[in-house]
Amino acid sequence: MKLPPFQVLLDEHSADLYRFCVATAGSGEADDCFQETWIAALRAYPKLRHADNLRAWLFRIAQNKAIDLHRSRGRRPVPVDAVPEQAGAAAVAPGLDGESRLWVAVRTLPPKQRTAVFCRAVLGMPYEELAALLESSEDAARRNVFQGLKTLREEWIA
């Protein structure tokens, strides 16, 4: 078992991981999600038993941080300018540009579908790796991608 120096992970994955945080946690929470992910990863890193699927491991941590942040935001007062991001796609103000509207729609998906859609459509992640990330079977990973894209397409066209 040989783990690469942590800096290698940071160099290889931080750009994709930051985009993932913006897309799935929202731009208001992205910086926190990103930083908390790296700290949690650094904390757990030496205890990893193997160096397989390090990207999937990192994105799983980020997915869970995004969920945690979303929950804690639900419990505290929300700044006014963050309200549209919390609402469903249909409630989004028309002033928002197409890109943010798409990510708002992504954030209305269940967390696994959110992750599956991003990792598959944006990163082209192989299903085997996505299954490791979601801690599911490859079939379940495929279903999450399919269902997520289907929902998005319906909302996007609507």
Added chain:
Amino acid sequence: MTKDIEIALREAAAALPAAATLDFGSLLAERAAAEGLLDVAYATVDSPLGPLVVAATPRGLVRLAYTESGGEEEVLEDLAGKLSPRILEDPERLDEVRRELDEYFDGRRDGFDLPIDWSLARGFIGKVLRQTADIPFGETSTYAEVARGAGSARAVRAAGNALGANPIPVVVPCHRVLRTGGALGGYTGGAERKEFLLRLEGVLA
């Protein structure tokens, strides 16, 4: 068909920002250090002997390596295996090391005041290198003397090997150890570097 939405997602993702802050690396290193999660910090330092990788633990300077192209990766992987994989680039944490090295190479410093982490020099190697660390600027010793000082007068060859395995050359001045009779002997960074350092210190004309 869902290709339409996949293309829209890819295009939208390409437009997303790719970094939290320009300097996220040092922000992370700072927080990691504060939480006791930064086991090894490293930086690269330019020197007249080529680029050096310097690495420190919370205890002190643990490694200095001459790096030719691509050598940095190898040095860091070695540290990940021997010390800890919690390794981050953090030039600020090595500011003092860089400053003292610059002064030394400029001829403005004849000793280092840096805390040393001896983790990579255990046992006999550690004994030999601690002996070596006491040889003053501008002086030299011999493999035989260093072996004797480390408690094994007969282990001259082993002392030579220990010096060749010096994890912190320059700062732990293994270049000051010569063969009995004055021949330069080998050096971890090559004989040319040994000559350069001995000339810098006024031992060689």
